[in-house]
Amino acid sequence: MKLRELGEERLVAQLVARCKAGRKVIAGPGDDCAVVAGPGAGRLLLLKTDCVVEGIHFRSNESPLAIGWKAMARTLSDFAAMSGRPQFALVTLIAPAGREVRWTKEIYRGLRRVADRFAVAIVGGETSEIEGPAVVSISVVGTVEKDRWVSRDGGKAGDVLFVTGKLGGSIRRKHLNFIPRIDEARWLTARFRIHAMMDLSDGIGADLPRLAAASGVGFEVDLKALPRTRGCSVPQAINDGEDYELLFALSPNDAGSLEAKWRKKFPRLSLTRIGSLQRRSTGSKQQFGRGYVHFQ
Amino acid sequence: MKLRELGEERLVAQLVARCKAGRKVIAGPGDDCAVVAGPGAGRLLLLKTDCVVEGIHFRSNESPLAIGWKAMARTLSDFAAMSGRPQFALVTLIAPAGREVRWTKEIYRGLRRVADRFAVAIVGGETSEIEGPAVVSISVVGTVEKDRWVSRDGGKAGDVLFVTGKLGGSIRRKHLNFIPRIDEARWLTARFRIHAMMDLSDGIGADLPRLAAASGVGFEVDLKALPRTRGCSVPQAINDGEDYELLFALSPNDAGSLEAKWRKKFPRLSLTRIGSLQRRSTGSKQQFGRGYVHFQ
Numbered sequence: 001m002k003l004r005e006l007g008e009e010r011l012v013a014q015l016v017a018r019c020k021a022g023r024k025v026i027a028g029p030g031d032d033c034a035v036v037a038g039p040g041a042g043r044l045l046l047l048k049t050d051c052v053v054e055g056i057h058f059r060s061n062e063s064p065l066a067i068g069w070k071a072m073a074r075t076l077s078d079f080a081a082m083s084g085r086p087q088f089a090l091v092t093l094i095a096p097a098g099r100e101v102r103w104t105k106e107i108y109r110g111l112r113r114v115a116d117r118f119a120v121a122i123v124g125g126e127t128s129e130i131e132g133p134a135v136v137s138i139s140v141v142g143t144v145e146k147d148r149w150v151s152r153d154g155g156k157a158g159d160v161l162f163v164t165g166k167l168g169g170s171i172r173r174k175h176l177n178f179i180p181r182i183d184e185a186r187w188l189t190a191r192f193r194i195h196a197m198m199d200l201s202d203g204i205g206a207d208l209p210r211l212a213a214a215s216g217v218g219f220e221v222d223l224k225a226l227p228r229t230r231g232c233s234v235p236q237a238i239n240d241g242e243d244y245e246l247l248f249a250l251s252p253n254d255a256g257s258l259e260a261k262w263r264k265k266f267p268r269l270s271l272t273r274i275g276s277l278q279r280r281s282t283g284s285k286q287q288f289g290r291g292y293v294h295f296q
Numbered sequence: 297m298k299l300r301e302l303g304e305e306r307l308v309a310q311l312v313a314r315c316k317a318g319r320k321v322i323a324g325p326g327d328d329c330a331v332v333a334g335p336g337a338g339r340l341l342l343l344k345t346d347c348v349v350e351g352i353h354f355r356s357n358e359s360p361l362a363i364g365w366k367a368m369a370r371t372l373s374d375f376a377a378m379s380g381r382p383q384f385a386l387v388t389l390i391a392p393a394g395r396e397v398r399w400t401k402e403i404y405r406g407l408r409r410v411a412d413r414f415a416v417a418i419v420g421g422e423t424s425e426i427e428g429p430a431v432v433s434i435s436v437v438g439t440v441e442k443d444r445w446v447s448r449d450g451g452k453a454g455d456v457l458f459v460t461g462k463l464g465g466s467i468r469r470k471h472l473n474f475i476p477r478i479d480e481a482r483w484l485t486a487r488f489r490i491h492a493m494m495d496l497s498d499g500i501g502a503d504l505p506r507l508a509a510a511s512g513v514g515f516e517v518d519l520k521a522l523p524r525t526r527g528c529s530v531p532q533a534i535n536d537g538e539d540y541e542l543l544f545a546l547s548p549n550d551a552g553s554l555e556a557k558w559r560k561k562f563p564r565l566s567l568t569r570i571g572s573l574q575r576r577s578t579g580s581k582q583q584f585g586r587g588y589v590h591f592q
Contacts, residue, residue, distance in 0.1 A: 001396070002393065002396060003391060003393050003394070003397060003425070004393035011400065015400060015421050016421045019404075019408060019417070019418040024383070028418075029420055034419035034420040036383075036417075038334065040336025045437070047384055047420060048386070049387075049388050049420055049433070049435050050388075053390060056424060057424075087332075088320075088330065088332050088343055090330065090344070091345075092345050092433050093311070094347065097298065097299050098298050098300065100299075101297045101298065101299060101310075104299065104307065104311060105310065108312075108315075121315070121317055121318045121320070121324070121332075122324075123324045123325065124324070124330040124344065126346060126347060127304050129299070129349065130351070130431070132351075132429045133426055137345070137431075139345050139435035
């Protein structure tokens with residue numbers, strides 16, 4: 001069987017199925033970051049790796065500054081999803097020997113711009129040659145307080161679902177200059193009990209079903225309530241992907257208070273109530289499109 | 297300027313020059329692993345990423361099991377170089393959509409085989425498509441006791457230089473099935489004050505000058521004493537690269553005791569005194585060939 005027939009999600013599930021987890025591994029493959037016991041008490045270590053590939057995640061003629069930004073920001077977005085603080089980054093830059101040195105320096109300038117903004121230190125840089133497309137792979141290590149880390153699997157029937165920002169149309173511009181929602185996630189978990197959270201990378205049509213499945217519940221979404229990027233249709237908001245906004249669930253008792261405080265704290269970033277989690281038997285699993293699936 | 301004109305070492309130096317290090321960064325790019333302050337006292341965090349690229353580090357027709365072994369073992373070898381304990385690994389597997397699923401599973405079997413041997417948990421697995429050669433990128437996080445980490449820069453004039461194992465001829469077989477010298481490095485730093493250490497990845501001809509330069513000293517090597525793989529010439533032992541043996545420096549007062557204890561503890565792995573570090577002014581900087589330099 002070829003990779004394109006299997007699809008990315010099933011491939012990863014099969015590949016990692018036989019990896020032994022130790023007792024220090026709290027969350028392994030399948031959530032936004034891996035969560036492991038750190039050497040100190042009170043804090044957990046978060047680990048995440050992500051890559052962008054020329055011809056797949058970016059085009060050859062795109063600004064290398066923007067490509068660098070995207071590569072680092074994608075990885076930090078997964079820390080936002082868990083309410084983590086990213087701290088240290090390792091960068092692997094793979095490029096053909098005929099590539100201009102200037103191009104690689106612009107990539108790094110983009111990487112540094114995001115890293116500096118979130119106080120992440122780039123502590124290692126590997127390079128390799130390739131006879132083919134360029135690849136930028138970023139691994140980040142950070143921490144989160146034991147009582148503040150949020151996974152995808154804590155959603156409860158009745159929880160209200162929120163998303164930050166607007167969805168859809170990312171390919172026109174936003175996929176190269178989005179802001180990882182780290183500050184917002186940290187603010188949320190300092191004040192509210194967030195039951196489940198993730199960042200929207202493949203589109204809410206693919207990502208919300210994952211959060212619901214991990215939590216063992218169904219969901220209902222008010223399609224008319226979905227916050228859409230100007231000019232985007234509902235299907236585009238659901239399926240385009242690369243929104244890098246936060247999707248999270250919390251108790252309906254907290255929802256009103258959250259909305260009022262959010263408007264004061266983040267007046268320029270919308271927060272939208274889009275629906276709720278439901279018991280599986282009653283939840284009408286709305287057909288949500290498939291988001292973006294790699295290898296297919 | 298193109299990458300092939302600049303060369304890997306100068307490229308990395310230029311790329312990371314402008315990366316801000318925080319006060320938690322103890323050793324950044326340029327040593328075998330990055331060393332950062334961990335959340336707990338007494339231990340430091342070690343971070344390392346490394347990759348293998350089809351057509352550069354492995355051939356398409358080579359055993360994927362061996363390729364997986366190599367990808368993980370290369371990274372763990374950098375932990376050995378610092379006397380660290382690797383703990384958690386993130387795996388990024390980039391392959392064309394037409395690649396057989398079986399091939400990727402064999403890669404993972406190779407990765408797991410090394411990881412299990414050294415109690416490393418694979419906690420994250422990313423995959424991506426590429427329209428070109430396959431890439432396996434591995435990032436590993438681990439720890440080392442504050443009083444046991446060894447860098448390249450602590451060598452002193454007069455120190456004796458040792459290497460483990462045999463050098464040269466790796467391409468015939470060893471580059472795909474070598475054993476990271478983690479157990480040996482941990483044993484060494486538990487019993488001796490190792491002044492400087494690294495693993496030999498580009499050949500001692502390229503790597504020893506790096507250790508000497510980092511330590512601010514010169515060196516002398518007895519070429520006849522170099523431990524050679526059967527059938528290898530002295531130039532091959534110096535330049536072939538991918539030995540993944542340890543090179544280290546310690547006080548001449550400790551050398552005799554080390555040799556006696558080593559033979560008892562590791563009777564099947566040779567330990568060879570190959571020369572010494574020297575004051576720069578007196579050290580005849582022997583011409584050592586150039587090892588293997590990427591992008592050139």
